[in-house]
Amino acid sequence: MASDNGLRFKYVFRDDFSPRYANGVFGGATPKGEINMNFFLERFPVPKSVYHEIDTDTGRLGKEMSREPEQKMIIRDIVAGVVLNYDEAKAIHNWLGDRLAEIESRKALAQHRDEEVQ
Numbered sequence: 001m002a003s004d005n006g007l008r009f010k011y012v013f014r015d016d017f018s019p020r021y022a023n024g025v026f027g028g029a030t031p032k033g034e035i036n037m038n039f040f041l042e043r044f045p046v047p048k049s050v051y052h053e054i055d056t057d058t059g060r061l062g063k064e065m066s067r068e069p070e071q072k073m074i075i076r077d078i079v080a081g082v083v084l085n086y087d088e089a090k091a092i093h094n095w096l097g098d099r100l101a102e103i104e105s106r107k108a109l110a111q112h113r114d115e116e117v118q
Contacts, residue, residue, distance in 0.1 A: 020039070020079040020080055021041060022039035022040060022041055022079050022080065023040075023041060024039070024040050024041075024042050024076065025037050025038065025039050026038050026040060026076070030083070033085075033086060034083050034085050034086070034089075035085075035086075035089040036081070036082075036083050037081065037082045037083075037084070038080075038081045039078070039079050039080045039081070039082070040076040040077055040078050040079060041076070041077045041079055042074055042075070042076050042077075043075055043077065044074060044075070045071060045073060045074075045075050047067040047068055047069065047071070049067065049068045050064055050066075050067045050068075051064070051065045051066045051067070052064050052065060053065055
């Protein structure tokens with residue numbers, strides 16, 4: 001039951017809402033003093049072609065012999081960009097710190113339980 005002196009937030013998801021996985025971020029402070037973050041998924045490129053040997057006894061695919069082009073780069077596929085003002089960046093920094101503390105506490109508790117079992 002909500003109290004009269006509280007405030008309820010309703011979360012509405014857009015039809016095109018689609019969570020994205022990211023394993024890195026690139027960005028920095030903008031000239032206007034905001035924080036620009038571009039989240040990316042880091043991966044190796046998919047080659048245009050790969051050449052494998054064939055095992056003549058079994059007809060199965062053997063080891064990779066070559067690929068074109070050779071992998072001499074890593075792709076950072078930008079999946080989302082976010083710009084925050086200073087106050088919101090500080091609030092998210094604090095929120096993220098709290099979430100990390102929760103995870104660390106759970107990990108420490110699990111490790112303690114594992115040590116008791118041994």
